[in-house]
Amino acid sequence: MIIEYDAKKNLPFNSDDIIFDSVELEQGKNIIGVANADYIDAPAQTLIEKKWDVRFWPPAAQTVLNAFRWNYPGKKHDIILIFHIGEIESFLLGYNQGYPDAIVPLDLGIQNLTDAWKYRSTASKAKWDKRDYCRVPPSILKSEIKDNSTNKQKKPQDDAMRPVIEGWDQELERALNSMAQSFPVDNISEIFLSGCAEEVLFLDEYLHNQLDVTVQYLDPFKNIAFFPDEEERENFDFSKTALTTAVGAALNLDKSISLLPDMFKESEKFRLGNKFSIPAAAAIFFGVISLSGWTSVNHDDMRSKLNSMKSQASSNAPIKNKYEKVSAEKNTIVKQLDVLLKESKLSNLSISVMRFFSYNTPKEITLDMISFQRGWxxxxxxxxxxxxEKVITIVDENKDFAKVAGAITANPALKERYFSNFITQVENSGLFKKIDVINKKTTSGMDIDNMTFELKCEL
Known part of the structure; x- marks a missing residue:
């Protein structure tokens, strides 16, 4: 419940319609993946119409992490920064000794370079699938340009590329400052470039000069065998780093997030059912045929043994009584475990409620009592x-409640506003099914700035 509550915070879309998944790591860490269900429905529907079978739908950051974990196991204890460049969106992934510490989105992509070159050139020079014009202008590289280095001579696209690269530099600086709260950016041992990064000439050299850290391109095929011939490894007509997300999604490693839409989950259940039910049905059918043949051949022998079994049945009565006693004791234990489970759930929920009030109660409000009970x-x-005479009646005996009593000390004109905001905050917490104000009154006389209240919160 707490993970789901955290997953719905600070989203750029409606939190009521989301797909989310979480994976618990070691050291008390969790990975949470969240997606807009409406945004995913359109491509998912297209894949269904084309009769594609999708079993795993990880976020881009998860696929890059999978590709890195699989191909660079020797870097497990290092502090690595992965810079993934997409078409219009990118991200930084901070990998700290085996765990992802931070994932920061970047408002940049290789399409920025394409658009800049289109603006200054004819459309025929800027085909999206041929990006030989994308490069970091040598004029902003800190390394010396040798006379015989023709690749680093000034080219027409440099004037268009320079402001874009400088804008990327500012966005990277902002992202690294943001990551510093949860990821040791000052101790990065190496930077890996992923996605479309290899299509930007001199980008690795530029980042090395800017950050003073070793930079290399992430090879998603480094630790993957090629069948039938390893020579196929070098027969790629395009950048290997561009396939990082595809390879990472295909690996489907453990402790990976999957945001598979509901329409594919039903197909996956049906597929798994067929996978196991058809062999099981065949085995049962074969068993029935074998049993029928064995029964036919041994019918007479079974009849002779039946009388012997009947005589032995009477001697099994004490065993039957003992079995019934053990079964009764087992049922009692199961009921006790059910009660213990309910109490455990209530205890965990109580901790979440106490934690919520501890962190979210305004300073103008003092909580005098928070109690938990079954029934009201x-x-x-x-x-x-x-x-x-007053008679106490217990109602809603099958429901759990939290009784919250407190007081508001504030300017008389602001008390109702503070109280209304507090009630709204409690309702939006997602911890309670229903909240009723049982009692609310303002002290008269000298304490007119004091208002007490009592809440009935159904868990």
């Missing part, structure tokens, strides 16, 4: 003779 005590007044 309702006070009713009845006539007894000529007087009224």
């Amino acid at each position: 005590e309702r006070g009713d007044w009845i006539h007894v003779g000529n007087s009224l």
Whole structure:
């Protein structure tokens, strides 16, 4: 419940319609993946119409992490920064000794370079699938340009590329400052470039000069065998780093996030059912045929043994009684475990409630009591003779409640606003099914700035 609550915070889309998955790592860490269900529905529907079978749908950052873990196991204890460049969106992934510490999105992509070159050149020079014009202008590289280095001579596209690369530099600086809170950016031992990075000439040299860290391109095929001939490894007509996400998704390693839409989950269940049910049905069919043949051949022998079995059945009565006793004790234990499980869930929920109020109660509000109970005590007044007596009745005995009592000390004109905001905050926490204000009153006289209240919160 706490993970789901955290997954819905600070999203750029409606949190009521999300697909999320979480994986628990060691050292108390969790990876949470969140996606907009409406955004995924369109491509998912297209794949279904084309009769594609999708079994695993990881986020891009998860696929890059999978590719790195598989191909660079020797870097498990290092502090690595992975820079993945996409078409219009990119991200930084901070890998700290075997775990992803930070993932920061970047508002940049190789399409920035294409658009800049299109603006200054004819459209025919800027085909998206031929990006030989993409490069870091040598004029902003800190290394010396040798006379015989023709690749680093000034070219027409350099004036278009320079402001884009400088903008990338500012975005990287912002992202690294943001990562510093959870990832040791000052101790990075190596930088790996992924995605479309290899299509930008001199990008590795530029980042090495800017950050003073060793930079290399991530090879998603480094630790993958090629069949039938290893020579096929070098027969690629395009950048290997561009296939990082595809290879990482195909690896499907353990402790990986999958944001598979519901429409594919049903197909996956059906596929698994067929995978196991058809062999099972065949085995059962073969067993029935074998059993029928064996029964036919040994029918007479079975009849002779049946009388012997009947005579032995009477001697099994004590065993039957013992079995029934053990079964009864087992049922009692199962019921006790069910009760213990319910109490454990209530205890965990109580901890979440206490933690929520501890971190989210405004300073103007003082909570005097938070109690948890099964059922609710309702006070009713009845006539007894000529007087009224209060009778306590327990209602909703099958429900769990939290009773919250407190006081607001503030300017009389602001008390209702503080109280209303507090109630809204409690309702939006997602911890309670229903919240009722049982009692609310303001002290008269000298303490007019004090208001007490009591809440009935159904868990």
